[in-house]
Amino acid sequence: VTVAELGEMGLIARVTARLRALPPPAGPGDDAAVVPAPDGRVVATTDVLVDGVHFRLAPGWSSAADVGWKAAAQNLADIAAMGAVPTALLVGLVTPPGLTVDDADGLADGLRDACASTGATVVGGDVVAGAQLVLAVTALGDLQGRAPVTRAGARPGDAVVIVGALGRSAAGLALLRAGVTTADGYAGRCLVAHRRPDPPYPAGPALADLGATAMLDISDGAVHDARRIASASGVQLRLTHLVDEADWAGLSEVATLTGSDAHNWVLAGGEEHALLATLPPSALDAARALGARHVGEVVAGDGVVRARDGSPYAVTGYDHLAPTRTDIRPAHP
C-alpha cells in the first residue's frame, strides 16, 4: 500500500497516531501548534535531509525508522549545542506518491523514538508529494534561563573539550559503501552511529552551566566545525588530542577492513554530532565527569592547528551544493 492510496488525510491521521501526538493546540491538527516557552525565548533550528544525499532509504542501508531518527537527532543536537533543552519538532515531509505506508510508519516511529530521551514531541508538520523523499525538520528548545552558548565566545586560555565519539559515523558509512550492512562488535557500533546517531543531549545544557564559552555540534567534521568557532570568536584552536585512544583500535580495524584512513574519519567525519565546546580550565574536572575529553586549547591567533608548532590541518569541509570540491563525506551512495 502506498501513501497515495492512503491519501493525505489518511496518512496524517495514521502518522499522528504513531507519534503519540498531543491534541491541538499543543500538537498537530490546527493551523499551528502552541509550544511552551517558559524561558521567554525559544531556540529554533532547521535541517533538511534529502534521499540519496543525507541518507539512503534502501535495504541494507537505512530503514525508514533510521531515517526518521537521524532527521530528528541532528536537529535536537543543534538545540543542545546552544545550551538548551529540546521541546518540540515540526516535520515537513516531501514524499514520492509511491512511498509505502510501512515506510511512512517507519519515518514516524524513528522521529518519535529519537525524541523519547529528550522530552520533545512532534507538534506539527506538513505532507506534500514530490519526486524525491525530503525531510525538513525544525526543532525548538528552551534555555531555562541560561545565556545561549554561541560559537563566538571562545577566549585564549580556554580549554577545548569534546563530548561524544569522533569517526564512528564516518566508519559506519564506509562499511555500508563496502557492502557491510551488519556487523558485531565495534563495526556494529559504527553502523548504529551512522544510522541512528545518539548525540549527548544533556551535555549541552550541562556544559553551558559549567561556563562553556562557545559550543557547537560536529556535523561537518571536527576540524571544519572547530574553524567555525575560531572564526566567530577571533581565536585559534590548537587541537592536539582529537583521537580518542579508547576508539583507535576499533576505528583502525574498520579502516583496514574498508581500505580507509581512520585518522581522516576523526578529523573530518561529518554527522558525528559530538559536542565541541570551549570552557575555562577550572571547569575541566566537572566537564570530565560529564564524559568530556580534553582535546586542546584556545590561543590567540586564527584558524585550527594540530600542534604546538602551528602546523595547520589539511582537511576541508563538505559543501552541500558542490560536493566534488571537497575530500570529505561523499554523497550517498
Add this chain to the structure above:
Amino acid sequence: VTVAELGEMGLIARVTARLRALPPPAGPGDDAAVVPAPDGRVVATTDVLVDGVHFRLAPGWSSAADVGWKAAAQNLADIAAMGAVPTALLVGLVTPPGLTVDDADGLADGLRDACASTGATVVGGDVVAGAQLVLAVTALGDLQGRAPVTRAGARPGDAVVIVGALGRSAAGLALLRAGVTTADGYAGRCLVAHRRPDPPYPAGPALADLGATAMLDISDGAVHDARRIASASGVQLRLTHLVDEADWAGLSEVATLTGSDAHNWVLAGGEEHALLATLPPSALDAARALGARHVGEVVAGDGVVRARDGSPYAVTGYDHLAPTRTDIRPAHP
C-alpha cells in the same frame, strides 16, 4: 552563475545579507537562532512548497521573488489564524545545483518582503542540493497573552465571518493556465493574488481580541476548510453568503475569459489565505470595522451547508498525495 558555482557558504552569506538578518544568536549563523517568546508560549507551523506542485518557477508564471513571498505568506497566515503575531521564519531550501544565483537572490528577497509588514524576520535555515526545488518554511509567533484560537471552539449561535477575498487566487491560476501572464484591472489583481498572496495578518489577533471562537486561514478551499471547523467543533456551518458581491463582476469576467466557473473558485479555491472565523453576533459590528464580511451562521448539526434547507455543498478538498481524486486546485501546470 549557478548556486553550485557559488558554493554552500557563498550562497548562505549572500542570502543572509539580502535578508537583512540579525546577527547570531538572534539570526542565522549559529547552531540555532534565539527568538523572543515573551508570552511564554510559541506558536509554530510548517508548510512545504514543491516546484511544479505549489508553484511554478518559470517565466510568465512565478518569479523567484514571487515563490519566496508565497512560501512566507502562507506560513505567516497560519500564525495569524491562531490569533498570534508572527515573530520569525526558518527556511529549509532544497535547490537543484543549476539554480541561478539570481533566482536564489529572488527567493531571499521574496521571503524578506513578505515578512516586512509583519515584524517577523528570517532567523535561520538550511540549504541542501536536490533534484527538485523545495521550500520548507517554519513560522513562529507570539500570542501576546491571548488564548490560541483553534478550530474547535465554534458554538451554535455564532456568526461566521471572512476577512479577505475568495476566488482571486484561483482566478489568477486559471489566467496563467490560459496563457494570460499580465493583465490590468481586476484580472491583474487576480494574478497578484495568486503570485503574491497578502493575507490580512492583523485581523487574526484582532478577531481573537473580539472573542473569535474558531478561526483558520483558507488554504484548501472555503467550504473544505469550513468543514474542518465544523468537524473539530461538532457543529454545522451554514454558509449562505460566500460570494462577495463586490468581487462578483470581476470574477465573472475572468471566468468568461478562461472558460471557468467563478462560483467554484469562491467555494473551492485554495491558497486564498483569507481568514474564516466564528464569533458571537454581538461582535459583528466590530468585526466589520476590521473588514470582515458576515457569510453565515453556526447551528447545531454537522458539516457545511449552503442554505437554510440544509442542502450540502458538492465541492471537495485538495489531496496533496492523490490530486486526481479531487476537483479543485490542479497541480501546476
